[in-house]
Amino acid sequence: MSTPGRGLHGRVLESLGPAITAGEYPPGSVLRTDELAQRFEVSRSVMREAVRVLESMHLVESRRRVGVTVRPANEWNVYDPQVIRWRLAGADRPRQLRSLTVLRCAVEPVAAGLAAKHATAEQCAELTECALGMVANSRGHKLEGYLVHDVAFHRIVLNASGNEMFARLGDVVAEVLAGRTHHQVMFEDPDPAAVTLHVQVAEAIRGGDAVRAEELTREIVVGALQELDVLSPEA
Amino acid sequence: MSTPGRGLHGRVLESLGPAITAGEYPPGSVLRTDELAQRFEVSRSVMREAVRVLESMHLVESRRRVGVTVRPANEWNVYDPQVIRWRLAGADRPRQLRSLTVLRCAVEPVAAGLAAKHATAEQCAELTECALGMVANSRGHKLEGYLVHDVAFHRIVLNASGNEMFARLGDVVAEVLAGRTHHQVMFEDPDPAAVTLHVQVAEAIRGGDAVRAEELTREIVVGALQELDVLSPEA
DNA sequence: GTGACGTATAAGTCTGACTTTTTGTTCCCG
DNA sequence: CGGGAACAAAAAGTCAGACTTATACGTCAC
Structure with missing residues (x-):
């Protein structure tokens, strides 16, 4: 049915995406790429690719010196099939x-x-x-x-x-x-x-x-x- | 109005995205990451991030040993605001x-x-x-x-x-x-x-x-x- | 023709060093 | 005491190179 986490960055997304859409990180929350990379046990390159995808879905915004901030729900690309799936799986x-x-x-x-x-x-x-x-x-x-x-x-x-x-x-x-x-x-x-x-x-x-x-x-x-x-x- | 290519990968997208949605690369076309990186004069890491975003929009599919293949238009995420903008700018x-x-x-x-x-x-x-x-x-x-x-x-x-x-x-x-x-x-x-x-x-x-x-x-x-x-x- | 096997290829991953932008602080001067 | 300019630190951004892995394709034996 869906695409089961293809590649390492895909598996990270499959975990981080639902967490964000579920509101686990409230809007404005700041995540650091390095910390995430450690948490998911992947390299920074992989983590960066995952963040890029989340950014393209407007779930997060990445800014220098500040980190990866979670955007408010009303800015999310709610027509993205993946976002829809994540949200339907949530609370x-x-x-x-x-x-x-x-x-x-x-x-x-x-x-x-x-x-x-x-x-x-x-x-x-x-x-x-x-x-x-x-x-x-x-x-x-x-x-x-x-x-x-x-x-x-x-x-x-x-x-x-x-x-x-x-x-x-x-x-x-x-x-x-x-x-x-x-x-x-x-x-x-x-x-x-x-x-x-x-x-x-x-x-x-x-x-x-x-x-x-x-x-x-x-x-x-x-x-x-x-x-x-x-x-x-x-x- | 929109987000003008933030970061290097953003500028690559701003160029590659419209090209793909304009049908410049017909469905099934194969692009190689390294070649693209050279063409746009960016590192592979940056190019890979750009490809990841295009992939999340379902514009392309990246497969090992094959390359980055352009997907048919009926699979694109046509509700993605960026895709919409690219297509509206096209022919x-x-x-x-x-x-x-x-x-x-x-x-x-x-x-x-x-x-x-x-x-x-x-x-x-x-x-x-x-x-x-x-x-x-x-x-x-x-x-x-x-x-x-x-x-x-x-x-x-x-x-x-x-x-x-x-x-x-x-x-x-x-x-x-x-x-x-x-x-x-x-x-x-x-x-x-x-x-x-x-x-x-x-x-x-x-x-x-x-x-x-x-x-x-x-x-x-x-x-x-x-x-x-x-x-x-x-x- | 069909199957197994090997090989070349291109994406995938990791690491480490370096650059750039931006925030927040400090310090000087008005 | 307030404001602005210079400075320092922090985090993302960028790059280069080496290595790994999956897989399409060609080869060869049967």
């Missing part, structure tokens, strides 16, 4: 899951509408195939199989929209759906209504009915948001 | 501008709706102030002054939505608006209708009218999209 997963789902509410309906206009015949076929796969796995606690088709479904819609910004949210949606399945209380079978909606969305896109695809997708994703609110109470 | 600015504006069409109306519910009194005040600033600069070729208030307006709405994913798109919107003002043919004064809409959106948010704020914002951003289509013909 405030619920909040993270919610803000991502709200993003889905905004994006996916529009993407579905565009998909209805731009989807190729092949994409339509894959879409209905995924929908059928969801139906097939909707009963009998086959959550993993359901998840696979669900992820594929939304990924295809986002790709079929023809907009690269939408397409690149496929990974985000995948993370959200996986997080919901694995870390929420989801022992039951998925909501039958949601399954039906997916089938209908596939039909609408196939039929080129943009407004219907948009509206049905909105139902799906708003439903997901409500489901989230039920499980973790939050204003 | 396919029109396409980039369009896909970003489509993203705005999806996000900003929803954000405005949420802002109507969550905006603080102070944010409402700032919002109307910005709207007035736009009105004041809407005539007499005061495009720069208009731009400043326009950017501030949309940034406040996104922040006031209370969703961090929306809030972080403030920079993207700023880049889009700046790009439109500076690099499109925009010698005329801004569309009066758009100005009016901004004022009305500020009113709606102040009044807590979510659906109205959403709908008016949709008019603004769809208008921006149409304006884009007129200037650069594209299917």
